[in-house]
Amino acid sequence: MEFVELIVNGRTLSGEVEGRKLLSEFLREDLRCTGTHIGCDTSQCGACVVHVGGKAVKSCTMFAWEADGMEVVTIEGMADEDSLGDIQQAFQDNHALQCGFCTPGMVMSAAALLDENPDPSDAEIRDYLEGNLCRCTGYQNIVKAIRSVAEQRESAAAA
Amino acid sequence: MPKDYGIGASSKRREDVRFLTGSGRYTDDINVPGQAFVSFVRSEVAHGKLNSVETEEASAMPGVLRVFTGADFEGVGGLPCGWQITDRNGEPMKEPAHPILAQGKVRHVGDPIAAVVAESEAQARDAAEAVAVDVQELPAVLDMKSALEDEGLVHEDAGTNLCFDWGFVEDNKDAVDAALAGAHHVTTLELTNNRLVANAMEPRVAIGDYDAATDVSTLFTTSQNPHVIRLLMGAFVLSIPEHKLRVVAPDVGGGFGSKIYHYAEEAFCTFAARQLLCPVKWTATRSESFVTDAHGRDHVSKIELGLDEDGNFLAIRTATLANMGAYLSTFAPAVPTYLHGTLMAGNYKTPNIYVNVKAVFTNTVPVDAYRGAGRPEATFQLERVIDKAARELGIDPVELRRKNFIDKEQFPYATPVALQYDTGDYAATMDKLAEISDFEGFESRLEESKRNGKLRGLGVNCYIEACGIAPSNLVGQLGARAGLYESATVRVNATGSVTILTGTHSHGQGHETTFPQVLADMFGIGEDQINLVHGDTANTPMGMGTYGSRSIAVGGAALVRAAEKIIAKAKKIAAHLMEASADDIEFADGQFTVAGTDKSVAWGDVCLTAYVPHNYPLEELEPGLEETSFYDPANFTFPAGAYACEVEVEPETGKVDVVAFSAADDFGNVINPMIVDGQVHGGIAQGIGQALREHAVYDDGGQLVSGSYMEYAMPRADDIPDLAVDHSCQTPCTHNPLGVKGCGEAGAIGSPPTVVNAVVDALQRGGYDVDHIDMPLSPFRVWSAING
Ligand code: FES
Ligand code: FES
Numbered sequence: 049m050e051f052v053e054l055i056v057n058g059r060t061l062s063g064e065v066e067g068r069k070l071l072s073e074f075l076r077e078d079l080r081c082t083g084t085h086i087g088c089d090t091s092q093c094g095a096c097v098v099h100v101g102g103k104a105v106k107s108c109t110m111f112a113w114e115a116d117g118m119e120v121v122t123i124e125g126m127a128d129e130d131s132l133g134d135i136q137q138a139f140q141d142n143h144a145l146q147c148g149f150c151t152p153g154m155v156m157s158a159a160a161l162l163d164e165n166p167d168p169s170d171a172e173i174r175d176y177l178e179g180n181l182c183r184c185t186g187y188q189n190i191v192k193a194i195r196s197v198a199e200q201r202e203s204a205a206a207a
Numbered sequence: 208m209p210k211d212y213g214i215g216a217s218s219k220r221r222e223d224v225r226f227l228t229g230s231g232r233y234t235d236d237i238n239v240p241g242q243a244f245v246s247f248v249r250s251e252v253a254h255g256k257l258n259s260v261e262t263e264e265a266s267a268m269p270g271v272l273r274v275f276t277g278a279d280f281e282g283v284g285g286l287p288c289g290w291q292i293t294d295r296n297g298e299p300m301k302e303p304a305h306p307i308l309a310q311g312k313v314r315h316v317g318d319p320i321a322a323v324v325a326e327s328e329a330q331a332r333d334a335a336e337a338v339a340v341d342v343q344e345l346p347a348v349l350d351m352k353s354a355l356e357d358e359g360l361v362h363e364d365a366g367t368n369l370c371f372d373w374g375f376v377e378d379n380k381d382a383v384d385a386a387l388a389g390a391h392h393v394t395t396l397e398l399t400n401n402r403l404v405a406n407a408m409e410p411r412v413a414i415g416d417y418d419a420a421t422d423v424s425t426l427f428t429t430s431q432n433p434h435v436i437r438l439l440m441g442a443f444v445l446s447i448p449e450h451k452l453r454v455v456a457p458d459v460g461g462g463f464g465s466k467i468y469h470y471a472e473e474a475f476c477t478f479a480a481r482q483l484l485c486p487v488k489w490t491a492t493r494s495e496s497f498v499t500d501a502h503g504r505d506h507v508s509k510i511e512l513g514l515d516e517d518g519n520f521l522a523i524r525t526a527t528l529a530n531m532g533a534y535l536s537t538f539a540p541a542v543p544t545y546l547h548g549t550l551m552a553g554n555y556k557t558p559n560i561y562v563n564v565k566a567v568f569t570n571t572v573p574v575d576a577y578r579g580a581g582r583p584e585a586t587f588q589l590e591r592v593i594d595k596a597a598r599e600l601g602i603d604p605v606e607l608r609r610k611n612f613i614d615k616e617q618f619p620y621a622t623p624v625a626l627q628y629d630t631g632d633y634a635a636t637m638d639k640l641a642e643i644s645d646f647e648g649f650e651s652r653l654e655e656s657k658r659n660g661k662l663r664g665l666g667v668n669c670y671i672e673a674c675g676i677a678p679s680n681l682v683g684q685l686g687a688r689a690g691l692y693e694s695a696t697v698r699v700n701a702t703g704s705v706t707i708l709t710g711t712h713s714h715g716q717g718h719e720t721t722f723p724q725v726l727a728d729m730f731g732i733g734e735d736q737i738n739l740v741h742g743d744t745a746n747t748p749m750g751m752g753t754y755g756s757r758s759i760a761v762g763g764a765a766l767v768r769a770a771e772k773i774i775a776k777a778k779k780i781a782a783h784l785m786e787a788s789a790d791d792i793e794f795a796d797g798q799f800t801v802a803g804t805d806k807s808v809a810w811g812d813v814c815l816t817a818y819v820p821h822n823y824p825l826e827e828l829e830p831g832l833e834e835t836s837f838y839d840p841a842n843f844t845f846p847a848g849a850y851a852c853e854v855e856v857e858p859e860t861g862k863v864d865v866v867a868f869s870a871a872d873d874f875g876n877v878i879n880p881m882i883v884d885g886q887v888h889g890g891i892a893q894g895i896g897q898a899l900r901e902h903a904v905y906d907d908g909g910q911l912v913s914g915s916y917m918e919y920a921m922p923r924a925d926d927i928p929d930l931a932v933d934h935s936c937q938t939p940c941t942h943n944p945l946g947v948k949g950c951g952e953a954g955a956i957g958s959p960p961t962v963v964n965a966v967v968d969a970l971q972r973g974g975y976d977v978d979h980i981d982m983p984l985s986p987f988r989v990w991s992a993i994n995g
Binding site: 066068076081082083084085086087088089090092093095122123124126127132136139140141143145146147148149150151152155170171173174175177178180181182183184185186187188189190191 | 219220222223224225226227228229230231233235236329406407408409410458459460461463492493494714715716717881882884885888889890891892893915916917921923924925927929930954
């Protein structure tokens, strides 16, 4: 067993884990951050995307101990104090989710994309979401939501 | 001005807030104190005789509480089938037992053999690997045609691999044969509807819990219909009466049919919790989902269409082999029969139709309803053969369809395959389609593609579906073993807020938003004054759940009926308060008024009076304001539409790109246009997935080759174009109070033939003599067709 300590959404959380425990499992089972979802066992679906050390990663591709001491941001950390964050709000406004299962991973990927590329084209958005599967929405409204955030941020910056 | 609340408004979804903040409560998010975990030992071979299962070593491993095998389930019921089909020879279908854990034989890769329950998930998995299974492998029965030779049997006691041979409508057969024999032209097409895996993004989960003090079992499960699970598992498998069994389906991450059925793992966890006196949890891995969730489609068909010299359809004859897999899943026999044969008339006035379906057992995962269920298979055959006929006869495919449409004056229209379409206007949706997909600009886009070295094609398609499932007396005659009504309770609270309790279940459809929209209109109160409770048999009325695009058409109708009872009672209370006769009370915008006067009382005052009945006609009227309705539909509903798609094909590689897709649907009245658009988007994406990418492939030994997301090609964001969807053509349903038809499955039904028609069109325009390619239209298949 190993002792692992993470800074999750600004809070220090820790637990004892077996070496084989994945970060995704550690977050869900030990730290009870169940917003991060597990949709596959081959690292293909993206439901588990979180930010580790500022980068988007599929949390099922890392062992919990590999993240020891790192800052982790999950979907639970994406809202502002008493309102949704801008990406979350855009997802609601554009009906970019149905069952909600892929949504945490989608939002975390979208946030990382907009950090890397504040003004992505539709094609760039679709390309970036290669690693995130959604079975419900057909992706169109997800693309629309992400584009609307880019536009809002741009006009806010211009103002 | 679009409405901003109530029916017809694109109200934002309230459920989104919890899903967007990570506070959804999916089944795997639930942990019951003291829970143990189960890991299943599953068959690695497709077909085999089970000689022995050695559990001693596993039982002694750390944390293991008990190892269960088939022997523990002797005398326990197997998984039941909810539908019985009668064979052409008058006999009932073959209905072999479906044990919870294998007994004597294994019949598909993934068939559960043993179950290890341990204190931790890791311990359960480790110990499962130590269970020694001795299986004598038998030749796998896979191909449906050869299965019918009965050389190897999936179920010895059935004596055959033929589950049933079904003719519909048997009395039409001679007339159809004669009409085809005398037809000016007969177009014949043989085609396969590829086997699919539903792949809801949330894998299945079950948690069984048992309270010995009250003798109540609780099952938390990823289900589209908790009451159906309670009925099937309680009555047929574990013999637990309803009042001792609670089934909870909390937030569910998509279903698409695959979460309708009662699965072995649900019964196992409930059973084991009673045996071990501790909660037992199972969470599927995705690999497990691939070999245990019911698959979809998998039909092999031949269709013949007879036409006269003017292009009028005279007769249709089809023969289909439908794969049932190794066992009969809950709805399986209904899919290729009453959800498929009945739809073979499509949008057309073909006078003679005969459908034959042979359902076949094979050593594969059970096959059952997947989004559309039977209707996509019918539409695919019909719309592909019409397209082929048009090309053979040199008639424009759109014109051939228009010529044979049922005219809008002909409704209600009785088809030769037992349905009575209540309403529709197929020419109107085709006109709308021509407009939104800019048929006229196609030639110039074609030139553009040519300049880029690409082939371009335009595919058009129509569909009709029967949904709003279903009139109980009718489906009872057709073999259903349950009713298909729906229920709603409207509980008006003392301060005027309202709680809806419904038997439907939302797993992405947005019921928490749309059901309140309906009541907001009826009661004249804000949507935020109303909430919805669903998914728990302990606090919702018995209902049949969500599938078959039935929730708003059947559940919404129950809601309206219950609300009407509320209004009738509330008027009596208002009449008492205003010392008037109830007949004189009018109710609008949340105010009860005495007709022709300025006397009125508000909704809130009436609600409060109902619960604080100090000034109340107690001798005539009970206090309280709560009503329940069970609604059984008079008929199916018939959404219909016309779809178009443009593809570009790279002739060197066979790669197909869907570059444009438009859908003109008639869903009748629409409660929330934003949500309806989303449903159509999702359905079309699944249909494009089926047409171009998805395929559950078994190898010769019965191993599922495409058993993970590495091989099973799910549509990703850059596989789907921007979709133009329109549902402004509306012929309201004539027999339900909201005039709604349902929209959940349309996209998945209408899109696969549209894509295939477009690819064939592209190849033919490019000068290649190709009249059909089976789905999925992978680059290899298209390239092979191009290169003969
Ligand atoms: S769970 Fe991590 S990619 Fe699927
Ligand atoms: S919203 Fe259901 S999988 Fe994306």
